[in-house]
Amino acid sequence: MSRTPKRGGLLFNLLIVAGGLLFGFGLGFSHMAQPEVVLHFLQFEDFGLLFVMGGAAVVTGTTFAVATRWSRRAPLTGKAYARRLKSLDRNVLVGGAVFGVGWGLSGICPGAAYASLGIGNFPILFAIGGMFAGAYAQGLWRKYGTGQPTASTGTD
Template sequence: MLLVVLLGGLVFGVGLAVSEMAKPEVVLDFLQFDDFGLLFVMGGAAVVSGLAFLVGTRLLDRAPLTGRAYGRRLKDLDQNVVVGGVVFGVGWGISGICPGAAYASLGIGNVPILWGVAGMFLGAYGQGYWRSRD
């Protein structure tokens, strides 16, 4: 099963590289309404994911990796969801890259993106530290 996950990640990374969505400039052009290519990439991903979840949950009674039964995970729209979404969106808008695409960007030789990846790790660590104080 880990081979399937690795293959999925490889396809994801190649797709981001081929569609040029691993380049922050392309993503920033989308956010400035200059290039709508990202809309088609996200739409294609949503269709494939939706079909996979629809077919997977109907044909399999348990999740292949964990063996747990499928079920809905209900999450309330609370302060953490809203603040986290805003912070993520601001970071995406400033850097022009989301976490998945940042790793793909490394694969196409964008070494300066390591600053963004380091920032993501520091932000995640800081949030974990802040929450553990409660």
């Protein structure tokens, strides 16, 4: 009998919710859910975001380094660890540029936008609505404009 929670099972979903709560609490606690803080970082006035992102990168990197040596399979899904390589192409560059402009204009990235709701920043709903509309428009463009499938593939 496998001790790995089934994807979509209760334990799996509870662990995902716990991870999201921890992430959101961390964003709120570090004040990174406030667009003003992000905008001050982008204007080179406050470098706190750099330390928060650096700390997160160190924790994540260490966790993945240890996890891949400890086990060959992901604990939640049971799938084998594998590198997912994406070539640096036009779509990556354009998508990154559009994301960066949106981040700069709104002062918030998608994860922090949801955490921002938790600290009472309800006008951020306009930015969240824009993210959904942009993702939907990109899906339509990809489906009808280029003839490519919209679902993620192993090469995405």
